[in-house]
Amino acid sequence: MTAAVGSPFITPAGRVSAVMRQVLYALVPATAVYVYWFGWGVLINLMLASVTAVVAEALMLWVRRRPLGLFLADGSALVTGVLLGLALPPLAPWWLAVLGTAFAIVAAKHLYGGLGFNPFNPAMVGFVLLLISFPKDMSMWPDPVSPQLHALGFLDAWHAVFAGYLPGGAGVDAVSSATPLDAVRTGVGLGHAVDAIRKGDVFGLFGGTGSEWVNLALLGGGLWLLWRRIVSWHIPVALLATLALLAGAFHLLSPERYADPAFHLLTGASVLGAFFIATDPVSAATTPRGRLLYGAGIGAFTYIIRTWGGYPDGIAFAVLLMNLAAPTIDAYTRPRLFGQVGSS
């Protein structure tokens, strides 16, 4: 049954493609800020991931004998590509973006049945695959305060991504540094106080140099999505609030060992995760209370992984863990029906 039988006869208001398009619009300011601080590698990642996503989507649709035009037009593959592209380290080798995106679309999306049927967020599956398989490449982040990085033009960045070294012959690590989350983790592990660690160049006013502004731009885009009612407030608010609460509690307990809430909110992928990744409707919980729990779970897991886990950031793992729990959460958080007395 694809056509309506009986009422309503009024033309439906929304469209999937419009939803996806607005998600992309909301990412534009943050992308610009990101490029400003971290160079052209950001755009190259975006291009690689987007092209791979659309090609992989088309290929899988063709293999699965689905109407190509209809499903390509929904824009969901492009969103997956863009989100993964934004999550990867700029100047990472080209095959990283291609491999991760192809895996996201082919395995995480289409092998599970395509749009609407994937239990896991495809972009995060691709990201985690890369993180586990290529930890060295995935931790090679450009240093936003390196003058050398900002001297690189688009073609230089292109060269670095495809040749694996900078035009002068130096390795990409010449313009790289540890990310703020990584620096804090390593520093605290060595017994340094958070305050002392944060005197380093990669740290800005609240989070990391540059990345804090990317996060603020993402926050702006996210709030715009809330205002446009593309995403509901439940997941982002619960996620960020839980992350801030946990960070605040531990920071009060021991300020030398645990960074403050602002740092956690504005570093790493917190805001991207809260507004753009955790809110992927297909793999998230859907009931209002369920979304609160789901968001809170991601916030908690993110803090736990960042603080005590083996990886500097935890958003991707936290999202996948809560993806697993989403159906159960939904089953236990059914809203009270209109006219339902007591609980049932």
Added chain:
Amino acid sequence: MKRRLWKFPGGIRLPGFKAMSLSLPLAHAELPPRLVLPLRQHIGAPAEPVVEVGQTVRKGELIAQAREYISAPVHASSSGRVVGIGDYAVPHPSGLTAPCIEIETDGEDRWTDGADTARDPDALSVDELRSRIRAAGIVGLGGAVFPSAVKLTPVPERPIDTLVLNGVECEPYITCDDVLMRTRAADVVRGARVLQRLVGAGRCVVGIEANKPEAAAALRQAVTDAKSDAVEVAVVPTVFPAGGEKQLIRVVTGREVPRHGLPAQVGVVCLNVATAVAVLDAVVHNRPLIERIVTVTGPGVRCPRNLIAPIGTPVAALIAQAGGYAVETPRLIMGGPMMGIELAGDGLPVTKASNCVLVEAAPVQAPRPALPCIRCGSCAAACPVRLLPQQLYWYAQSAQFDKAQDYAVFDCIECGCCAHVCPSNIPLVSYFRFAKTELAAAERDRHKAERSRQRHEERQQRLEREQAARAQRRKRPARTAAPAGES
């Protein structure tokens, strides 16, 4: 006076399209040469004909009577001759035929005796009022067509304190109640007083959507004129489906009618404003329900308007009086675009339930194909019952109907909000209707199987009893014979 209002869950904002049918004044529809009156224009048992083919009838004369408690009689809506009693096509989603009485009108429109003798409703006892309402064949004119006399017979265990009159009319395009409230505001208030007396409700709230300021002003004036402080006018926000009975009760009283329960359980009786006027006509003038206001509107008619149409008038006659079709291939919808039913043709008659005939251009191209559900939850946010349509859809399309029932598919009021907001264009309401039908069929089958199992067991027991009795009979002579044989 600003009164407190409450909110119901979900709901959506829809374009109104109301002005198009309000530019021409309300007028009487012309008497058609033939009227087709379905015997079942209400919820409950069909009425039974009390006339024969060939018999002449007068306007307002009883032609089919209600034998059951939940039923309503049918009256001739004009004078003429009965030319047929049998199955005719009726406005119903199934497109099936149903028993009807066909009258060839004589054009004289002569009233039957006894009608039109004005009575003061206050001089009548509540029992007399009720029997007049019952005899007049009055049913809820908001669309649910439940026999009003039944609704107006409260039981002592459930005292009623509030009468809610529904003048919300939340569906796009429809303006028949708007026009009624503008033209007969005083009668709405007088009808409200009669209804209040019947149910013993101390106060009455008339709910009107904010997009009908003229109707609200007319009613406020009527309330002032009647010097009645027991009737209040509440202007409710324009959110679809604010006109749903349970939704309106929530908005104006803050009370939530229990699932599968009745408004009486929260001390409320809710009737449409048009029903209140019909009740007044019945008790004052002894006039049965033989006509109603029908909105004939939509982009597919030339001069959209409201017409007072005798029940049984073919839709085609009304469309002709609204200037005829403005499109080559019209699509006819009875009711509104959200919850109405598509008509198979314009030969079908107007019934007591027909508030609107909406004429649209038939879609020239196939509708946008449905995409997979992305579980965005927009449907759940729009659902006025707080259902989880995304879950229901999942269970309905995978034929897990028991799960759909567990997720309360029967609480779905089929308002269409979910389907309207769905970005994937999934015909959700169609899926839910399908699930309900399947569940009802399964329930019938279970019932049948249970009955035949009982019958089988009873037969088995009977056979055993008979066998035992036969054995007893055989034994008894044997026992009496044995001693004789021994001796």
